[in-house]
Amino acid sequence: ETGVTQSPTHLIKTRGQQVTLRCSSQSGHNTVSWYQQALGQGPQFIFQYYREEENGRGNFPPRFSGLQFPNYSSELNVNALELDDSALYLCASRAYNEQFFGPGTRLTVL
Amino acid sequence: GQQVMQIPQYQHVQEGEDFTTYCNSSTTLSNIQWYKQRPGGHPVFLIQLVKSGEVKKQKRLTFQFGEAKKNSSLHITATQTTDVGTYFCAGEHNDYKLSFGAGTTVTVRA
Numbered sequence: 001e002t003g004v005t006q007s008p009t010h011l012i013k014t015r016g017q018q019v020t021l022r023c024s025s026q027s028g029h030n031t032v033s034w035y036q037q038a039l040g041q042g043p044q045f046i047f048q049y050y051r052e053e054e055n056g057r058g059n060f061p062p063r064f065s066g067l068q069f070p071n072y073s074s075e076l077n078v079n080a081l082e083l084d085d086s087a088l089y090l091c092a093s094r095a096y097n098e099q100f101f102g103p104g105t106r107l108t109v110l
Numbered sequence: 111g112q113q114v115m116q117i118p119q120y121q122h123v124q125e126g127e128d129f130t131t132y133c134n135s136s137t138t139l140s141n142i143q144w145y146k147q148r149p150g151g152h153p154v155f156l157i158q159l160v161k162s163g164e165v166k167k168q169k170r171l172t173f174q175f176g177e178a179k180k181n182s183s184l185h186i187t188a189t190q191t192t193d194v195g196t197y198f199c200a201g202e203h204n205d206y207k208l209s210f211g212a213g214t215t216v217t218v219r220a
Contacts, residue, residue: 033208042116042198042210043153056206090152097160099143099208101152 116211
């Protein structure tokens, strides 16, 4: 167990809708990152938060946004869902040189 | 853009044999990390390499970081059925973006 939890585990949405995914990191892990993993591919970096501020972003459009809270939880929000947004969304918290991934949320967009 | 290429995509190994997976970056990395993901699971951190030319061992796994900090390899000796899964390298740049390779999916013949 990594101590990183995500909710929900599965989610089905329709094109154009909005979704919020949640992550709870281990206490003391100030850095959280979000990734999108399409089937058969490696995780793609979406963005990273450190002490509630975004400090790194991958090649994702602005409709992907996030928040990090003082209690080590975080959110990934995706607006105007597209079919290609169907993927496994992973959050990961970092401690020193090690990154701990949560189990992921499987999002299906119909 | 920053890319991390990983080969081979698939590795079919006879139990007891050795194999190596390779990772190459188009740009110099601040560090490289290796992960293992079992089918249906999430990436699990294996190791981080930071120094040029660094070599680290974990039991039957040997990790290397190239002198130019652009390439890395993972060598597994005496493959076991427990080694089944997809191995990802992930290169980190100074801007905190972590770029994952596409992974090497390993299957083992008993």
